[in-house]
Amino acid sequence: MTKQSCKSISYVIGDAAHTGSHVLPVNSIRSNGSDMLFTAGRDGALVVLDSDSNLCNHIQLHSDWCNDVVWHSGSTLVSCSSDLSVKWWDFDTNEHGLVGHHEDYVKAMCRVSSGHIVTGGLDKVVNTWDLETRSKLSSIDNTEGEMGSIYSMSSFERMVTFGDNKATISLFDTRSNEIVGRLDGHGDIVKSLVMGSNGQLLSGSSDGTVRLWDLKRLEEVKQYTFDGSIWSLYSDDVNLNKFYTGTSQGTLYETNQDLTKPLGQESSGLLSICKFQDELWSSNMGDSTMKNWNDAAKTKRGAPGLIKSRLLNNRRHVVTLSTDNEVVLWDIVKCRQLQKFGTDRAFEDVINQYQTQEILPTWCQVMIRAGQLFVVIKESNYTNTELYGDDIREYVLSRVNDDTRYTLGKMVLTSIFHRFVEYEMNKDQEIRELRMREIKGNSKLSLLTKFSSHDNTPQSSSLPTPVEESKQSYFDAVADQHHQQSLQVDDHAEDAHQLEESGNKRRLKLFSRKKSTISSVSTVEDERGMQEDIPEGSLPGSNETSRKPSEYDANSLGTLIVEARQFYQNATTLNSLSTSQWQPPPVEEVPLIDDLPENLHIIVNECINNSSSEVAIYSDELRNLQMTTLENVLPRWLGTYLLKNRCIVKDYSKVGFTIQPDSTSTGLPALAQGAGRLNAYSMLRVKRILTYITDRFEKPTTEMNQGLQADSWLQVLCHGKVLDNRMTLATVRSVIWKQSGDVILTFRRRQKETKAIL
The missing domain is CATH 3.10.20.90 (Phosphatidylinositol 3-kinase Catalytic Subunit; Chain A, domain 1)
Incomplete structure (x- = not known):
């Protein structure tokens, strides 16, 4: 079965590595109940503070808002994001990886006593995950017409409650995987939930009320009214007699034995509340500050992040605006900052100053995500923009013809992945040489057999002939080359996920990859109506735990590699192996960009099934790109260009x-x-x-x-x-x-x- 998907390449310009200070508002503040405080921000980052509120560790884990984080066990956190992913991170070892994904923003999560993680999102689905195997255990649908998006979650033991935009609270038993009760009464989205250990529940809604429920009788017990929408709730009281409420107006309230009083006011709505070391913390929507209500000196003030961008007409320069109103000019081809204008220059004024009269089509999409500048390249646009040689002299070292047009998107992609192309060319040479030796061995043995055969020669033998050994050696090598592209998974092994180290950090690669077994070749038709021979079976290219072994990604560069290997395997003459199946773009046609930053963050994105946006399936810095992993995850369209110098030919206006x-x-x-x-x-x-x-x-x-x-x-x-x-x-x-x-x-x-x- 073919899994239809689309893939794109992104790169992040600027300091991709998180510095330990959030640069956008903090969506979630949590504690392990003793000595660690965890935060998840709209900058896609997780931060860990120790018992003295000092920075312990941090990571840029997501490429979009991180909406929630929970402590799993030991030093392991699990987080969910608007980039559709659920990920884990060990903040002691810096190991991290993908648990799975939803098809829309993942808004809330919780941990149950079994150790399983439950997540819910705007796709109206509740998923239960096994963190040890990185697999989805179950899934339930909360759809009711156009409604059913999940915004909040809480748990106690094996029971989970979740709130949605139907103003309904559902009680979910993870043991039976069933909804065992519903609570109706709110008039708007249920934004926050807190379960007590005595069978009671607190719920906060955009209708401006907090309600106390008896889960055994499925009845409302009390109702509290506040000055705005309820955005956050917190209680460490097992009986829920004392709790804290944060409203959209920025007011923090304390309720104790039905007596409610305001504790203070922030400039914007309170996103999260948590008590840690007997001190109350909160975050607000206006900035990246984490306020300590007991000790102002401990308040954590975040760094600025990008919030706005404009791609100029020359399609090479971008102007950005940050949360502290600083304006910066960037070059997205050099992948570097060109000039800072501070806060004295207006965003539009800088645009007007540097805007050109060039009218060029767009070859990429530029956006601000997680407070950073993202450049996204897709098959549909990367060949759109051509520049004359005298326009690109500043980018390349090699000589170019001033009157020749060069494709900008091709230059960027070739420069980013030129080491990968070199790796594939060397690997291809080794495979062809191995096959040549095998063919020569066949030829020699044929002559020996012709002149020394006897009637009494046994027809079969338990010992392999030299040819059989050579042939087996070749096929084993081909298999090894191909199977190394897949990350093996033993469902019962402790290393059910694969990690690749870079320096003292282990970075996210791919998880739950199955070995591929090629059984036969079938013909499929791609989206342009071109027929291609695609091997049946499970090809490398999918990191999604929800994919079945019989499914493969026909859009992966890995299919090109398999086709090339099969061509060499079927070759019977040395002449047919003298030329590589790979013919990458020549440097005269696509000059390399000089000196790209080695810390340039490269991301491979994939849009799967009905997902509302793309999922980041691979992420690493340019200097750390893992070649065998790229074989699995890079899109076929990119491989066709990088390795065969072929792309869609467009009729330009x-x-x-x-x-x-x-x-x-x-x-x-x-x-x-x-x-x-x-x-x-x-x-x-x-x-x-x-x-x-x-x-x-x-x-x-x-x-x-x-x-x-x-x-x-x-x-x-x-x-x-x-x-x-x-x-x-x-x-x-x-x-x-x-x-x-x-x-x-x-x-x-x-x-x-x-x-x-x-």
Whole structure:
């Protein structure tokens, strides 16, 4: 069965590694009940504080909001995120990995006494996970029409309560995997839940009320009304007689034996409340501060994070704005910061200053996620933008032709993965050489057999022949090469997940990968209607624990590798193995970008089934990219380009225009073909039009006889404005012509006083 999916590549510009201070609001504050405080932020980070509220450890675990975190056991935390994932992290060893994912934002989670983790999200699904095997144990659907999104959870022993946007609270028994009761009474989303050990429950809702429930009788016991929507609740009282409430207005309340009083006011809504070491902590939506209500000196003030970005017309520069109003200019090709403007310059003012008149199509999507600058590259857009050689000199060391167009997206992707391509080329050479030796062995043995055969030679033997040994050696090598791409999983082993170390940090790779067994080849049709031979079975390329062994990812680069290996396996002559199946783009066509930052964070994303957004299935710094893992997770479209130099050929837009002498022109010969209508690629430069004009003069001019270049003495105008020779037709049409119909261009001899329009 083919699992349809789409994949993209992202990279994060700036300091990808988290510094230990949240840069966006903190969604969840939790404690292990003794000596550790844990926080999860909208910057996708987790932070651990010790008993003295000092930083113990931190990690940038998610690529979007981290919505909740729970302590599992020992030094292991589990978190859930708007990047659709549920992940674990051991803050002692820095080991971390993927537990699984939902198909929409994962908003809430809890741990039950069995050690299992229960999660709920906007996909209206409650999942139960086994952390030891990284597998989903069960799933229940909470859908009721368009409603059913889950926003809150709490647990005691094996029982879980969850609240949704139907204003309903459900009681879920993890032992039977069934809903055993429902509580109705709230008038809006149930945003917060706290279960007591005495069979009672506190619930807070956007309707502005907190309600106390008896879970045994499934009845409401009491109701408390506050000044705004209830965003957070906390109680460490087993009988729930004393609890704390945070509202959307930023007010913190304490309720004790039905007596409620305000403790203080924040500038914005309270996202989370927690008591730790007898001190009360809270976070708010306005900034990344964690306030200590008992000791102001312990309050944790976060660092600034990015909140806004704009990609400029040149498709290379981006302007960003941070939470502290600092404006910065970035180059997304160099992957570096170009200039800081501090807080004195307005965001729009910097954009206006650096905006260009270039009209270029977009080759990537630029966005702010988790307080950082993300660049996302997809198959549908990476070939869109072409630049002339004189526009890319600052990016590359190799020599380029000024008048040749180079594809920007190809340059970026080739530069990011050039070590991977080198790895695959070397590996491919080894495989072909091994197969050549096997074919030579076959040939020699055939001659020996022909001249030394006897009638009494046994037809079979329990001992392998040299050819059989050679053949088996080859197939074993091919199998090893291929199977190393898959991460083996023993469901009963302690190392059911695979980790790869980098320095003193072990980074997230892939989990629950099954060995692939290739049984046969079948033909499938891709989204462009092209037929491809795809091996049946479970190919590498999926890290999702919900995928069955019979499913494979036909969109993985791994399928290309399998096809190449099968070609070599079926080859019977040395000549057919002399040329590699890989023909990567030549550097003359796609020059490498000079000196990309080694700490550039690279992410492979995948949109699976009906998920609302992509899931990050691989993440690492450029210097630590794991080659065998990339074979499994990189998209097939990227492999087709990197290893075969093939991509979708697009019909680029054209511009219709006419050329005629300018009204101020004198002494120039007429055009041999008059002022006929022309069509040209929108990226054609004015400089090329000058050459076209001189080529069609009925007779050469004095300048032409002197061998002068056309751009040194001739100029093109539109609406009476002299055009810069580097300007493209697309820019002329959009910036100068500014109307429908064919663009009318005129020409004349260059006038020294005239300043060209850039």
